[in-house]
Amino acid sequence: MLRNLKFLLLAAAVAAWHVPVDASSRTPIGQVIENPDLPKVGGGKIKAWGDATANVMVFFRPGQEHSQVVLKELASLERDLNGKSIRWAGIVSDRYKADEILADLKTADAKFNVGLDADDAYYSSLGLTLMPEVALVAKNGKLLKVIPFAKVNYREMIKAELRFVLGEISEAELQAALNPDAPVAKAEHSTARRHIKMAELMLNSGNVDKALESAKTAVQQAPDLAAAHSVLGACLAAKGDCKAAIAAFDEALKLDKADSRALEGKKTCADKAK
């Protein structure tokens, strides 16, 4: 009861502070939080957070679908980030039986220790209202982040936050991980490049007329692409029209002086003319 009161007084004091708070937590980010001794599932005691550079506390509920997902993702992340200065701990209300908790950990293949929170007093003292939630705590006990469950990209989100705390990525890289770009399938001139490739393949297979068609299409689609002109030159040369081929090679070299196909093709045409 005395401990509950201590947490409540702490929470009340926290609520009175006019500082920015995380969307899901009423404990201000950056505040040093309590570090109680919690009875450990399986015997003994554990501290809520430790002296690692990054301390992960996952508040979860046995038997809850979201908690099971999070446990699996964190277990996988723990393996992924093995060897780094990260301490992982689960915190569960003491109204759940050890068997239920251990069964969930086993299903998730999670190896971290779990502390029992008497009547959710610690959870409540932090102002948490959702389950599961992951709290990241610095070595000095400062609350760095509270991350409520998300169905999409949660693992990537936690991983990026941890790597940021460890100093492995910058703020910009963190933001990029939290707000991933839509992948862009179409590189510049992608269709023209496909035609160039096809022209090359057809030229190699001896299908010069079709190769020429493809090369012309490539030039039409991307007149500023040296490779389109040089493959056109190669096709024209293969057709025996070295005059037109040289004009195409010259066009390619105007765009890219180092276009090897144009340089080589022009030389071959010149040799033939001798």
Added chain:
Amino acid sequence: MKYLPAVITFVLSASLVAAIGAGAEPPAKDKKPAPAAPHKSVSVAPVKGTAVSSHGPYEAGDCSLCHQGKDLKNPGPVAGPINKVCFSCHEDMQDLMGKAKVRHRIAEEACTNCHNPHNSMSRKLLHADVPTMCLDCHANVKTAIGASVKHEAMTTGRGCMNCHNPHASNVEHMLTRLPFDQCVGCHDKDDVVDSAGKPLTNYKKLLAENPVHHAPVAGKDCSSCHQPHGSENFRLLVAPYPAQFYSPFDPAKYALCFTCHDDKMVTAAETTTATRFRDGSRNLHFVHVNNPSRGRTCRACHEVHASKQPFQVRDGVPFGPKGWILKVNFKANPDGGTCDKTCHTAKSYVNTVKK
């Protein structure tokens, strides 16, 4: 029949390549297991009749661009692993698949799982149109689409590809963007309506005007509460939630809220930890909500997406048939709060516990 040998060779080589591919790159330890072999019945043979799309090399009649031989009747096996052959021209796709964090497994396996390398009766050389193509494997989505509450995004525009990239993505579930960005991409206007013609919220505006966001909204995860493919619950909710202002209390009706919030918040008459909305240890959520005849639902006092006031408390509640707004006049105090001249006269609560 003239293509039969070629088809047999192609299918056999595709299977072989898929098998070799799987063996060459074992799945990462934590990857989800691969789905059952997709599109077993799909033939990669050229389709008969008027094709809607046709592959350039096939049109050119040069089998050797992809096969080991040139003979139209017997072009022999594919010249290499399927995707390697495809990527020899489709460099942009190789680039995308290479750099994206999430890849469609069957696309990684073989492009021909979804595309006919010769021609097709569908666009983009697909074996079938979208969504038929997608639903052939994604049976759970097919079930969701059949649910009573529909999402128009499933059947308009590009269908599945309104939200998903079928090849690769940087977001789980092959989403092109995070769920919130996807949703607000459409729900950012005043003229979006539901299937009954009822206007839907302009979330861009709502969130800009209301700085206190519900955690899933702040976390850009609309899918925590909504099932975008279709649902049996109103507003595409993933679980039941009362649609009305008043509702007799039954935990099953609040399954949505209790997927994340502990039901003790509402079911415990006395608590010092389950909620801060209490007077001493008297749980005021219990008082308001846990009423077997006329319980107030969460929406009576809270905005589910965003609010101007802390704890997502509403500015006002709609009252009467014309929806007159009754102000809540909530004030948060360090140790509690006050609701003034609202459903009741001014009432304050203090959530510290007196000894």
